[in-house]
Amino acid sequence: VxxxxxxxxxxxxxxxxxxxxxxxxxxxxxxxxxxxxxxxxxxxxxxxxxxxxxxxxxxxxxxxxxxxxxxxxxxxxxxxxxxxxxxxxxxxxxxxxxxxxxxxxxxxxxxxxxxxxxxxxxxEVSRTPGKRVLIVGAGAAGDMLVREMKAAKPRIYQPVGFLDDDTNKKGRDIQGIRVLDNCSKIPSLSKLLRVELVLLAMPSASAEQMRRVVELCDQSDVPYRTLPKVQDILDGTARSQDLRRVSLDDLLGREPVSLDEERIRKRIADKRVLITGGGGSIGSELCRQVARLNPREIVLLEQTEFSLYSIALEITEEFPDITLHARLGDVCDEPGVVDVFLAHQPEVVFHAAAYKPVPSLQEQVRETIRNNVLGTEIVSRVARKHACETFALISTDKAVNPASVMGASKRLAEMLIQAQNSLSSTSFITVRFGNVLGSAGSVVPLFEKQIYEGGPVTVTDPQVTRYFMTLSEACQLILQASVLGQGSEIFVLEMGEPVKVDYLARQLIRMSGLIPGRDIDIVYTGLRPGEKLDEELFHYDEKLAETTHDKIRLAESRSVDPEKIKEGIEKLIEASRKADSLAMNEILKHLVPEYKTEQPFDEMQQLA
Structure with missing residues (x-):
């Protein structure tokens, strides 16, 4: 030059x-x-x-x-x-x-x-076959991608340039393709170069980097795809040329979990494991992960017959050597729960059975408290009497400063588990976390259904935020927490930064190849009774402490009076027998003083 x-x-x-x-x-x-x-x-x-x-x-x-x-x-x-x-x-x-x-x-x-x-x-380029692509990321992944594009027969893609935020790379040639500028130029260069597809060659990018690049791609109105994650390429489950849509996992940035597999296997291997709510999203994923750890038996307790049948069929097909007992039953049925313990003598219990959707449960006060509190009391008490080694309650961030019946019921369940621990040699622990992507009742399947039907997508409030993690990660960390606990601890899973639900909805629309506001409308419906703008993972009275795992923190639990809890449970049982939802809600508020609701009790009684 x-x-x-x-x-x-x-x-x-x-x-x-x-x-x-x-x-x-x-x-x-x-x-x-x-x-x-x-x-x-x-x-x-x-x-x-x-x-x-x-x-x-x-x-x-x-x-x-x-x-x-x-x-x-x-x-x-x-x-x-x-x-x-x-x-x-x-x-x-x-x-x-x-x-x-x-x-x-x-x-x-x-x-x-x-x-x-x-x-x-x-x-010359116009004579070259293949879709014109702009590659974001001029590192090793981008280099490998261009090599494979050029070697492909017939030619499917025609790279026209690289973009990278590393200023030292600007002007360099990679496999004959120039590094043009930084990522902020995606919209302008896409138009200038008549780009037909933007490829994100950033398999190690953070969630923040991915969100920024995706937003720039959205501005360009050009389709975009990304490479598989580095771990998938290293594991051999994906190739670098296996382009895919950007997923919510990419944007939420849930990194692969590092586990103390030896300790977890030692806790589960050759043990009899009971999973309540085994047909639900978390229960079924726990079952899959426990099955890989060579337990002596897995016992599933589930009240929905089809869910129980589905997970039992899956496990027996994938793990034919595992002894699986699929028990249809209700955690509120004490004789049935006792029968499960007598028949199978579980040594480790994961209590995942719970009612979760906040809006609908706000209208079902009696059933919510009955299942989430009284069911937990029955299973934990029977586990204590049968001298189980470990009992892990699956809780939720909605138990912190609850504004809903569901949240308050889960907070009382946490307190109940602490009280049980003081009466037993069994290690009773609680594992608390936020929303799980793709779980039953989560917003993601709802948004996907609304998008499939042509909209509108309904969001309660443009400012509402929630914590999210993947189902697999949540269950991995539940297993990890089960080996960290000595008893009475509340372990809180690291959830990253809260995500605006409005942002989540818009990204799901874009990932479907549509434009928010043009192809699919977003309608704001307002917060429903029991819902909050922001969720919390810790109560202000809970002292935070680190654990030996960087994704699990310890909320040093507030003191609990076992006698007060026992007395409150007896009152709830009596009110439940009378189907007195108003009394049950008042007892719940007395036992969980931080429980605040703007919905009048008489209205809740009429709905219940």
Missing amino acids: LAHDGVMATLAWFMAYWFRFNLDTIPEPFYGHAVKFLPLVIVVHLGMFGLFGVPRGAWRFTSVHDLVVIVKAVFFGTAVIAVAIFLATRLEAIPRSVFPLHGVFLVGMLVGARILYRLYRDR
């Missing part, structure tokens, strides 16, 4: 003289002075080109910006040359018109050469 620009400066210098003398021979002494000062002209212009960054501009993608840079470099270079020659000669035998003519010719020649090259390359 420098050699070319030096030649252009030479030609422009002599052309200026030639035009000054009406396209005739340059007479002496003018010709001699032109030759004498030629080295100065070349050195000054090349210096200015380097100073203004002219060589860094990619000829293949010459734009108005490059034209402006060239004009500035030539203008200042010509000015320096004119001043230097004036000081040396007082412009004797140097026509003054040579300087502006030289500048005009040099700009024209530099810009013209670049435009002609771009037109030539565009013509």
Whole structure:
């Protein structure tokens, strides 16, 4: 590039003289002075080109910006040359018109050469088969991706350039493809280069980086795809060319969980494990993960027959050597629960059975308290009497400063488990976390259904936020927490940063190939009874402590009076027998003083 620009400066210098003398021979002494000062002209212009960054501009993608840079470099270079020659000669035998003519010719020649090259390359590329793609990420993954694109027969993709936020990479060639600029130029370059697809070659990118790039891709109105995650490529479950849609996992940034597998296996292997709510989202995933740890038996207790049948069929097919007992039953049925313990003698219990959807449960006060509190009391008491080793309650962030019946019932369940621990050799622990992507009752399946039906997508409030994690990660950390606990602890899973539900809805719409507000409307319905704008993972009276696992924290639990809990449970049982939802809610509020609800009790009684 420098050699070319030096030649252009030479030609422009002599052309200026030639035009000054009406396209005739340059007479002496003018010709001699032109030759004498030629080295100065070349050195000054090349210096200015380097100073203004002219060589860094990619000829293949010459734009108005490059034209402006060239004009500035030539203008200042010509000015320096004119001043230097004036000081040396007082412009004797140097026509003054040579300087502006030289500048005009040099700009024209530099810009013209670049435009002609771009037109030539565009013509060549237009003849090359394949979809025009812009690659975001000029690292090893991008390099490998281009190699595979070029080797593919027939050619499916035609890379037109790289973008990368590493300024040191700008201007480099990777497999013959130029690194053009940073990621902020995705919208403008997509239009300029007639890009048909943006490929995100950033398998190690953080969630924040992915969200930023995806938002820029959305602005370009060009489809985008991403590479598989690094772990999937290393595991051999995916290849680098296996392009896929950007998933919520990418945007929420849930990193792979590192587990103390030896301790977990020691806790589960050759043990009889009971999972209540075994047909639900969390219960069934716990069953899958426990089955990999070689338990002696798995016992599933589930009240929905189809859910129980589905997970039992899946486990027996995938793990034919596992002894699985699928028991249809209700955790509120004490004789049935006792029968399960007598028949199978479980040593480890994961209590995942619970009613969860806040809006509907707000209208079902009696059943919510009966299942979430009284059911927990029955299972934990029977587990204590049968001297189980470990009992893990699956709780929720809605138990912190609850505003709903469901949240308050789960907080009381946490307190109940603490009380049980003080009466037994069994290690009773609680594991608390936020929303699980894709679980039954979560917003994601609802949004997907609404998008499939053409909208609108309903969001309660544009400012509402929630914590999210994947189902697999939640269950992995539940297993990890079960080996950390000694008894009475409340373990809180690290949930990352809260995510706006409105953002989640918009991304799901975009990932479906649609535009929010244009193809699918978003309607704000307002917060429903029992819902909060933001959820919390800790109560202000709970002291936070680190554990040996970086994704599990300890909420040093508040003191619990076992006698008060026992007395309250007896009152709830009596009110439940009378189907007195109002009394049950008042007892719940007494036992959980932080429980606040704006819904009148008489209205809740009418709904229940």
